[in-house]
Amino acid sequence: MRKNKSAALRKPDILESYYQVLIQEGLEGTSISKIANRIGIHPSLIIHYFKNKENMKLELVDLLIEKYQSPAMINFDHIEDDEEHFNAIIDVLFSFKWNRTVDPGVHFGFYYLSLRNEQILARFRVMFKWLRDYLREKLIYFNDKGVIRVKDATQAADYMVTLMEGLEFHSQFLANGEHFDDFAQTARKVLVSALKNGDF
Amino acid sequence: MRKNKSAALRKPDILESYYQVLIQEGLEGTSISKIANRIGIHPSLIIHYFKNKENMKLELVDLLIEKYQSPAMINFDHIEDDEEHFNAIIDVLFSFKWNRTVDPGVHFGFYYLSLRNEQILARFRVMFKWLRDYLREKLIYFNDKGVIRVKDATQAADYMVTLMEGLEFHSQFLANGEHFDDFAQTARKVLVSALKNGDF
DNA sequence: GATTATTAACTGCATATTCAATTAAAATGA
């Protein structure tokens, strides 16, 4: 007997399936059929909900960006001591957990698509700007409190994002089976030192 | 009238065409037919030379890595003054020219494939290690000469590669129409400062 | 009874690859 779900339930199901197939098969191995089979529905149903693959792609990008922006993860405003507060934020940014909120392969794949897809590019630009601006505000705050010494908070925040993304590369190509954290802690140390020494 | 070229001439032609189609159409838009049409040959001829698409892919990766490793670009051993010598190397690493020796989109695409393709991954691992080790040797030299102060040259070299790759992200997602160089110079400054301050 | 969810059957297209045939170039032998 066929079970009918509402769009509100079915669409997230499809996007989750899309995400899982992407993880397993990659961009080039992901088809509407596979996404549908995985959750036991007819491929046409996906077209019914998303009209075409491109729309579905954009909706998944939006979903993953939302996931990435979950503010719970980097909000430590409850910590009163400024130095501790600062360290808590930095800790998360260079943690395995943060860098793996979304499967890095999927993120990477969409980054690649953004080179040829204006709409995806625009979304990621907004996402990175959001992160950068969030960090900038924090840096300004910690600068006022005397925890760090930065003149150009925007450049410093840009640098942090740059370093974090670079760490993805490092873990893929230069980490010799070592855990993500090992080198991340070096990068973290050097960054903090630059922030405190007034290099920005 | 048909002109027969030797394999030694035809294979590079095909790889060059592959490269160009990749730049214009991306991974998903690149087919054997398009590569063949672009240089006016029959698609079967490509299969004849490479046996299948996968082999051709690997041969192109090898070719691009060779291009990337052209040592001419970062060899400044002729500069006698150590400080100048050091600056010349750093300058190139953070230059637009260096970062664009191979089309970044193509590089990026192969990085992505490396997540699901062991053979491509192995090749890029070798390439990055080559770059890292090259830099490490240089850092050890400049440390001995008193130009910089590093205890762990491997970590420092890892950090340099990480930062350089992060810059690619920055220019794609955070550079607001600014030229690549603008932020690269900030990153360069902060790195040099860390190398000289003994942060590694 | 109208709207929505779902499927079935189908279309057209592009794909990588195979196979056999054809043409050109190179090697050989007189």
Next chain:
DNA sequence: TCATTTTAATTGAATATGCAGTTAATAATC
């Protein structure tokens, strides 16, 4: 040097497969 044989380059046609998307019908839901 010329004819012959061998090898390599090239094409044409065919195959099988997978793809996104269309259209029309059926089933469930409100």
